[in-house]
Amino acid sequence: MARKLAAGNWKMNGTGGNLTELQALAGQDLPNSVDILICPPATLLSRAAALAGGIAIGGQDCHAVASGAHTGDISADMLRDAGATYVILGHSERRTDHGETSETVRAKAEAAIAAGLCAVICIGETLEERETGQTLSVVERQLAGSLPDVTTAANTVVAYEPVWAIGTGKVPTLEQIGEVHTALRRAVEHRFGAAGSDIPLLYGGSVKPSNAAEIFAVPNVDGALVGGASLKAADFGAIIAALAAS
Numbered sequence: 001m002a003r004k005l006a007a008g009n010w011k012m013n014g015t016g017g018n019l020t021e022l023q024a025l026a027g028q029d030l031p032n033s034v035d036i037l038i039c040p041p042a043t044l045l046s047r048a049a050a051l052a053g054g055i056a057i058g059g060q061d062c063h064a065v066a067s068g069a070h071t072g073d074i075s076a077d078m079l080r081d082a083g084a085t086y087v088i089l090g091h092s093e094r095r096t097d098h099g100e101t102s103e104t105v106r107a108k109a110e111a112a113i114a115a116g117l118c119a120v121i122c123i124g125e126t127l128e129e130r131e132t133g134q135t136l137s138v139v140e141r142q143l144a145g146s147l148p149d150v151t152t153a154a155n156t157v158v159a160y161e162p163v164w165a166i167g168t169g170k171v172p173t174l175e176q177i178g179e180v181h182t183a184l185r186r187a188v189e190h191r192f193g194a195a196g197s198d199i200p201l202l203y204g205g206s207v208k209p210s211n212a213a214e215i216f217a218v219p220n221v222d223g224a225l226v227g228g229a230s231l232k233a234a235d236f237g238a239i240i241a242a243l244a245a246s
């Protein structure tokens, strides 16, 4: 059985003042049965880690090498040093904005795992790919290409985020989510054996307090990667509660 994880991705949102939301979340009566993660912008990592209490802190990207002449980039070791224990890799916004391929994501995941971070590896189809019946082949190809051979249930989380559902308010049907998550579970069990049964599979894309419970009831959905609704402690707290109750 995979552990349950509620993960928040603040993306490029937030300055010091927004840490009051993290503080408010940390002050809630949070369930022990759910792992909770917030990934703020890199500029807030150290400050977030200092006040997060039992909430884990993660980066939103890292470089594939440990150090060197890579202006503007951040290494996995630097994330660790700032207090992160997770890092999101291969988010569709990075695949699109920065041309990241699954090969790039895999190299970053190897670096992250070597540095002791847990990699949250994102995959997902575009609307065009869904409408042309390519969803399963696309996500299976991204999964195979992005996950390193050293993947275990302790060092890797997979997040299925349909690109067309991100920030749009559009959500796949529960059947569509279930179809993809079942295929992903099969694929990780095929490749990693028993460990594949324990790799958390998150759904991401317009998860809100109002739809969280039904999404968490879908088989093989072990949690969520939440964008907009993770910015407010009240909303993210409600999503965490829905996951704990699932």
Ligand SMILES: O=C(CO)COP(=O)(O)O
Pocket: 009, 091, 161, 165, 166, 167, 168, 169, 204, 205, 206, 207, 225, 226, 227, 228, 229
């Ligand atoms: O991209 C996402 C999380 O990584 C999802 O974003 P939204 O929850 O805002 O749709």
